[in-house]
Amino acid sequence: MTSRSPLAGSRIVLGVTGGIAAYKAIEVARRLVDGGAHVVPIMTDAAQHFVGTTTLSALASEPVQTDLWHNPSTPIPHTAVGQGADLVIVAPATAKSIAAYRMGYSHDLLQNTLIATRAPVIICPAMHTEMWEHPSVVDNIATLRARGVRIVEPESGRLAGGDIGAGRLADPATIVAAAERVLGPSDLSGVSVVVSAGGTREPIDAVRVIANRSSGKQGYAVATEAAARGASVTLVSTVGLPAPVGVIVVTVETAAEMQVAMTDAAAVHDVVVMSAAVADFRPVAAATGKLKKHDGVPQIELEPTPDILAGLGASKRSGQVLVGFAAETADLVANAHGKLEAKRLDLIVANDVSAPGVGFAHDTNAVTMLRPGAEPVEIDLATKRDVARAVVDAIVDIRLNNSDN
Numbered sequence: 001m002t003s004r005s006p007l008a009g010s011r012i013v014l015g016v017t018g019g020i021a022a023y024k025a026i027e028v029a030r031r032l033v034d035g036g037a038h039v040v041p042i043m044t045d046a047a048q049h050f051v052g053t054t055t056l057s058a059l060a061s062e063p064v065q066t067d068l069w070h071n072p073s074t075p076i077p078h079t080a081v082g083q084g085a086d087l088v089i090v091a092p093a094t095a096k097s098i099a100a101y102r103m104g105y106s107h108d109l110l111q112n113t114l115i116a117t118r119a120p121v122i123i124c125p126a127m128h129t130e131m132w133e134h135p136s137v138v139d140n141i142a143t144l145r146a147r148g149v150r151i152v153e154p155e156s157g158r159l160a161g162g163d164i165g166a167g168r169l170a171d172p173a174t175i176v177a178a179a180e181r182v183l184g185p186s187d188l189s190g191v192s193v194v195v196s197a198g199g200t201r202e203p204i205d206a207v208r209v210i211a212n213r214s215s216g217k218q219g220y221a222v223a224t225e226a227a228a229r230g231a232s233v234t235l236v237s238t239v240g241l242p243a244p245v246g247v248i249v250v251t252v253e254t255a256a257e258m259q260v261a262m263t264d265a266a267a268v269h270d271v272v273v274m275s276a277a278v279a280d281f282r283p284v285a286a287a288t289g290k291l292k293k294h295d296g297v298p299q300i301e302l303e304p305t306p307d308i309l310a311g312l313g314a315s316k317r318s319g320q321v322l323v324g325f326a327a328e329t330a331d332l333v334a335n336a337h338g339k340l341e342a343k344r345l346d347l348i349v350a351n352d353v354s355a356p357g358v359g360f361a362h363d364t365n366a367v368t369m370l371r372p373g374a375e376p377v378e379i380d381l382a383t384k385r386d387v388a389r390a391v392v393d394a395i396v397d398i399r400l401n402n403s404d405n
Helices: 020-034 055-057 076-085 095-103 109-118 135-146 172-183 217-229 255-266 308-314 331-343 384-404
Strands: 011-016 036-045 087-093 123-125 155-158 164-168 192-197 232-237 248-251 271-274 282-283 302-304 321-328 347-352 364-370 377-383
Touching: 011 020, 011 109, 011 384, 020 055, 020 087, 020 172, 020 364, 036 055, 036 109, 036 232, 036 302, 055 255, 076 109, 087 095, 087 109, 087 164, 087 172, 095 109, 095 123, 123 135, 172 217, 192 217, 192 255, 217 232, 217 271, 217 384, 232 255, 255 271, 255 308, 271 308, 308 321, 321 384, 331 364, 347 384, 364 384, 377 384
Parallel strands: 011 036, 011 087, 087 123, 192 232, 192 271, 232 248, 271 321, 321 347
Antiparallel strands: 155 164, 282 302, 347 364, 364 377
């Protein structure tokens, strides 16, 4: 059992206009195609001064279209491309292209496509700060927003020519996440979700820690998927991975810090996903300085860390969904089932971290999901984002069942 990307099977027109950020459209196209979308690329004349058509044609799903007059596939390209789209993305969108779209000025294939389509449109502006902040551009963006156009705001940072400020094209991952939100289900809209990710680190001295191999990638994938489906997401993390789009990140290090952060968050969130790998033991007392080798082998007394998931289960509110993760090396289903019952979980996601390609440090995972009173559901080796989709599907189903009872 695997879940499809919301991009899979969709037809997305990718318009590229004439800005230095046009090179980033190549990565946008690649990510969209990797998600299963059929990408129809359109480049304006100005865009071709920055990126060659050959490169984009190679990574998109069909050759680049550039004008209204040389398209043998249809006698009416000015409407056909837009009419067949599920989504239109313009990245980068220059000040000129934004103004033309606002006014309905259909002077090239891309603008004709924007006017003719009834599909959702995502505009990704990119320009110098002075242009982005100009009243006419501000007004054009506001007008397009009022018409229902989605705007992926530019980032702040280094711009062409060495300037620093707002106007840099959003990261390709941010643009693709926006496409997923438009095309995917919104079955978590209005729902608050907190996810933990990564492995805790318990200090031995000022330098050394007790840690584990958790990368946090699976927790980040769950947070990304929940946000893409409309949830308000908080991520309690011990790792420094890039923050998922639209997700609030709370950074912690130790089990004690994670316990405080998750307990506080669980009190105000509808769904709690405990995917972090929390250390089972910690030193009773950490040395204030660095332990020296010449002082001999230190005697380090350990004590159990708090069972955060058990505590969350004990305080679980009516209607709240609590999800746990279990990394096992033997008796996977039996061990996971015991935790499911003992900790009052609605769902547990278990994996055998000794299996090839599974769990720690990998971009793939294979899991077994267990729910009270239901048969185990196995997810064969898949990307962690695909596993996250299956986990979120289960959370949505649990919430629906809770509302029916």
